[in-house]
Amino acid sequence: MFKQDMTVSLEEKIVRMERIFQAPLKLVWEVWTNPLHIEKWWGPKGFTNPTVEFDFKVGGSYRIVMRSPDGVDYPVVGKFLEITPYESFVMTDLVDEHPDEWVKEVQKMAGVTGDRSMLNSKLRVLFEETNGKTKVILLTEFMNNQIRDGFANSGMKEGWSQSFEKLESEALPKTNELIIEKKLSHPIDLVFSAFADQLNINSWWGPNGFTTTTESRDFRVGGKWIYTMKGPDGKIYPNLVEYKVIKDFEYIEYLHGSGDSTKDDNFLVKIWFTSINKNQTIIKMNMIFPNAEIRDTVVAFGAIEGAHQTISRLNQYLN
Known part of the structure; x- marks a missing residue:
């Protein structure tokens, strides 16, 4: 250690x-x-x-x-x-x-x-x-x-x-993990429902300057969300989410990767929703990668900034 x-x-x-x-x-x-x-x-x-x-x-x-x-x-x-x-x-x-x-x-x-x-x-x-x-x-x-x-x-x-x-x-995560926490000025039912929304999640998902296009989405345990993200430079990023656990207004867990079977790029995402009061909710997002090297690579790429920007876009969308 x-x-x-x-x-x-x-x-x-x-x-x-x-x-x-x-x-x-x-x-x-x-x-x-x-x-x-x-x-x-x-x-x-x-x-x-x-x-x-x-x-x-x-x-x-x-x-x-x-x-x-x-x-x-x-x-x-x-x-x-x-x-x-x-x-x-x-x-x-x-x-x-x-x-x-x-x-x-x-x-x-x-x-x-x-x-x-x-x-x-x-x-x-x-x-x-x-x-x-x-x-x-x-x-x-x-x-x-x-x-x-x-x-x-x-x-x-x-x-x-x-x-x-x-x-x-107590504050730094394990070497292969990344933890993002952010307080939103909205009630927990609205925040969770935005994650469950089949149609409007494209309106806020992704960092600043990115656009999201959904090919298909089935928000249930065992369901998949297939989508692409387009960066400010025009580059396209394929994504595949497979939902493992869903507890309404409490918790979501899913496997996230590119969907490319030739790549071993999946990582686990756990999201907790905690109500502080009727108008404030804390989102805690824990991303678990296969090893520390991959975690550090995505941190250098901008994962922390991207996650904060995505949640901020959600807050603006709910406004």
């Missing part, structure tokens, strides 16, 4: 932390920027995240409420200052809503007094991929070296180390 410890070093006003994950960069980026994944791993062991608001765009805000095992909330808030897709992003890390006791303890460790705003920081997260593995570099910049040292001695390394362990074990 791949195991990587985190390294920590001090620079001028900065705590630098690095860790390598056994996953492609796009997959690591996904679990860092999708709130449905963030809630699984953010914070030390034993902490949960009952609130994760993540408007991931320049100028957008975020708010993550970490809840300790004894029920104390530690809200982290800030804004995104810079985003370079699949390379880096920068965000402020404000302690405005942290408990007074925590603020006093950190100030004591740093040997400072005054307004809590002096504990605010800026976090730059960088991603570097080498041979299918991804190095994540955290550069946390403080007001001065004294406050930097106070944070470094307050359990910062231990907290991030445990967060990264959770990211590895």
Whole structure:
């Protein structure tokens, strides 16, 4: 099993932390920027995240409420200052809503007094991929070296180390799997019915710029969906779906491939539908490939972006 410890070093006003994950960069980026994944791993062991608001765009805000095992909330808030897709992003890390006791303890460790705003920081997260593995570099910049040292001695390394362990074990999928999760602003019956719709699925299925043409579709266990997708460049992609399990308004499972008997390109797809409230539904899509090499190839080809775009098109279609 791949195991990587985190390294920590001090620079001028900065705590630098690095860790390598056994996953492609796009997959690591996904679990860092999708709130449905963030809630699984953010914070030390034993902490949960009952609130994760993540408007991931320049100028957008975020708010993550970490809840300790004894029920104390530690809200982290800030804004995104810079985003370079699949390379880096920068965000402020404000302690405005942290408990007074925590603020006093950190100030004591740093040997400072005054307004809590002096504990605010800026976090730059960088991603570097080498041979299918991804190095994540955290550069946390403080007001001065004294406050930097106070944070470094307050359990910062231990907290991030445990967060990264959770990211590895609870957010990243198995090496031959890809998991996409997205929240839609529509009730579960409408969302599921769009997948079952024999006639209108062509209206939204596929990434941006793609068109779908159905040859035949039989939405039932044992049934098949034969269709082609035409890319923006005019290239035609044949597809064959064979439905294995269908549970109305809950779950769909199917085998997906090109339909070409000379190719061994089938992979299994599992889709769960979860109702949050009467107007919100979470779709969780798990794609299981024959091996890690094939998974990494489709990730590099754009499978993550394509899946998100398809679900976004579904959301727009339902509007």
